[in-house]
Amino acid sequence: xxxxNNNWEKLGRILAPNSKIEWMSTFTGASYAVATEQExxxxxxxxxxxxxxxxxxxxxxxxxxxxxxxINIDPQPVLSCGTLGAFDENGVSYPCLVKHQxxxxxxxxxxxxxxxxxxxxxxxxAVQQGDIFQxxxxxxxxxxxxxxxxxxxxxxxxxxxxxxxxxxxxxxxWGNEPDAAKHRYIIKYATSEDGINWIxxxxxxxxxxxxxxxxxxxxxxxxYQNLYHMWYCYRGDYYKLGYAFSEDGINWTRSDRDIRITLxxxxxxxxxxxxxxxxxxGEYLYLLYCGNExxxxxxxxxxxxx
Numbered sequence: 001x002x003x004x005n006n007n008w009e010k011l012g013r014i015l016a017p018n019s020k021i022e023w024m025s026t027f028t029g030a031s032y033a034v035a036t037e038q039e040x041x042x043x044x045x046x047x048x049x050x051x052x053x054x055x056x057x058x059x060x061x062x063x064x065x066x067x068x069x070x071i072n073i074d075p076q077p078v079l080s081c082g083t084l085g086a087f088d089e090n091g092v093s094y095p096c097l098v099k100h101q102x103x104x105x106x107x108x109x110x111x112x113x114x115x116x117x118x119x120x121x122x123x124x125x126a127v128q129q130g131d132i133f134q135x136x137x138x139x140x141x142x143x144x145x146x147x148x149x150x151x152x153x154x155x156x157x158x159x160x161x162x163x164x165x166x167x168x169x170x171x172x173x174w175g176n177e178p179d180a181a182k183h184r185y186i187i188k189y190a191t192s193e194d195g196i197n198w199i200x201x202x203x204x205x206x207x208x209x210x211x212x213x214x215x216x217x218x219x220x221x222x223x224y225q226n227l228y229h230m231w232y233c234y235r236g237d238y239y240k241l242g243y244a245f246s247e248d249g250i251n252w253t254r255s256d257r258d259i260r261i262t263l264x265x266x267x268x269x270x271x272x273x274x275x276x277x278x279x280x281x282g283e284y285l286y287l288l289y290c291g292n293e294x295x296x297x298x299x300x301x302x303x304x305x306x
C-alpha cells in the first residue's frame with residue numbers, strides 16, 4: 001500500500017478441495033469474506049467446482065483468532081447453476097457480497113459454454129434468503145454494450161460516498177491465432193444509484209501494460225488514508241498478484257512491485273497466486289488468494305499489519 005508496508009505475511013493454505021463435499025470436490029477458488037457478529041469469525045463465500053467441473057458458490061467459516069483456520073464447511077452450496085440455457089447454466093463464481101437493507105447481495109459471474117470460443121461470462125446478482133440466495137433476475141444485470149460486447153468477468157462492488165461503485169472485468173477480444181493468448185481482459189469502472197442499473201463510460205482503470213501479459217481481473221478494493229487501494233491479478237503464462245492506488249477510485253496508478261508476497265519454493269502456491277480478496281479484522285488486513293491452477297491446489301491466507 002502506498003505509504004504503508006505492503007509486505008504480506010503468508011499464513012499458509014486454509015482450504016483445499018475435498019472429494020466428500022461435492023460443491024468443492026475439485027477446486028476451492030475465488031472467495032469473499034464477510035464479517036459476522038463475532039469479531040474474529042468470518043463467513044467466507046468460496047467458488048468451488050464439483051465433480052463435473054462446474055463452479056458453485058459455497059460457504060465456510062473462518063476463525064481468525066490465534067491460529068487462523070476454517071472451522072465449518074456448509075455441505076450444500078448457497079448458489080448453484082442457473083436454468084438450462086441461461087447465462088449461468090454451467091456455473092456461478094467470483095462472489096462479491098454487499099450488505100443492503102439488512103440483507104446480503106451476492107454479485108457473481110455466470111458461465112455458459114459457447115461454440116467458437118470456450119465460454120461466455122456475465123454478471124448476475126442474488127439476494128440472501130435465510131441460508132441460501134435467490135436470484136434477483138434470471139438475466140444478467142450488466143447488459144452488453146458497444147464497448148463491453150463480449151464477456152463480463154469478476155467484479156468488486158461497494159456502496160461508497162452515497163453511490164454504488166463497480167470495478168469490473170471486461171473482455172476485449174478472443175485470440176484467433178495459434179500463438180495468441182486465449183483471451184484478453186482489463187478492469188473498468190461503473191456507477192449506479194441502486195446497485196442494479198449501471199452507468200458505464202468505458203472508463204479503464206487497469207489496462208494491459210506490455211506484451212508479456214494479457215488478462216487482468218478480480219479487483220478487490222480497500223479505502224484507507226484517503227486513498228483507494230486495489231489488489232488484482234494479472235497474467236502471462238501464470239497469474240501474479242498486482243496492486244494499484246487511486247485518489248478517486250477512477251484514475252489508478254499501477255504499482256505491482258509494491259506488493260510483496262512471494263511464491264513458495266514448492267507446494268500449493270509455488271507456480272501462481274490469483275483471485276485476491278482483501279478484508280480487515282482488527283489491526284490487520286487479510287488477503288485470501290488462490291494458488292496453483294486457479295484453486296485446484298487450494299485457498300490461502302496472508303496478513304498485513306496496518
